[in-house]
Amino acid sequence: MAFPEDVLTEDEHVVLHLHPHWKALLRPILVLVLVVAAVVAGWVLLPDGDGATIALYAIAALGLVLVLWLGFWPFLVWRTTHYLFTDERVLLQEGVFSRNRRDLPLTRINDHSMHQRFLERLLGCGTLTIESAGERGQSVLNDVPHVDRVQTKLYELVEAHHDKHSLGDGEMRDILADMHDGKPLRDPSA
Numbered sequence: 001m002a003f004p005e006d007v008l009t010e011d012e013h014v015v016l017h018l019h020p021h022w023k024a025l026l027r028p029i030l031v032l033v034l035v036v037a038a039v040v041a042g043w044v045l046l047p048d049g050d051g052a053t054i055a056l057y058a059i060a061a062l063g064l065v066l067v068l069w070l071g072f073w074p075f076l077v078w079r080t081t082h083y084l085f086t087d088e089r090v091l092l093q094e095g096v097f098s099r100n101r102r103d104l105p106l107t108r109i110n111d112h113s114m115h116q117r118f119l120e121r122l123l124g125c126g127t128l129t130i131e132s133a134g135e136r137g138q139s140v141l142n143d144v145p146h147v148d149r150v151q152t153k154l155y156e157l158v159e160a161h162h163d164k165h166s167l168g169d170g171e172m173r174d175i176l177a178d179m180h181d182g183k184p185l186r187d188p189s190a
Helices: 022-045 049-078 118-123 147-164 170-181
Strands: 012-018 082-086 089-092 100-105 107-114 123-134 139-147
Touching: 012 100, 012 147, 049 139, 049 170, 089 139, 100 123, 107 147, 118 123, 123 147, 139 147
Parallel strands: none
Antiparallel strands: 012 082, 082 089, 089 100, 107 123, 123 139
């Protein structure tokens, strides 16, 4: 369930690898605790006899279904959701049985914003929305841990990538000079 390193290019480096915030695991843990409490209560409180044994098995079977459906499945979804930030792109991957992956090259990111509700501010998570050039537009990352720091890091990555792949004035003059065999360019208005 770990993110496969083979999807990265040879010189690409992972800067952040995140799963959704741990608050997504609160309900599964609560379901597990309640089911265990119900089975223990049934075992302690039900009288001895065949009917009580059948009732206890029914409680345990229902509990198992609830733990698998409301406990284990959300855990798997959380574990297989990846927010990966590299020095070249943002990769979003989700899916337990099938897999959906979206790559957002840093060069195509136009804007990014974050939103936190009051409870999310207390827990240190939020929603990060990334707008990119292209037909799919926005990508919404829910329950991003430390969303304010992640947004700042994304800004730094986009700026560093832009600086790395753009030319400065001096470099542009050198290239133009090389193109004209070292002859200085003439001003067409002169």
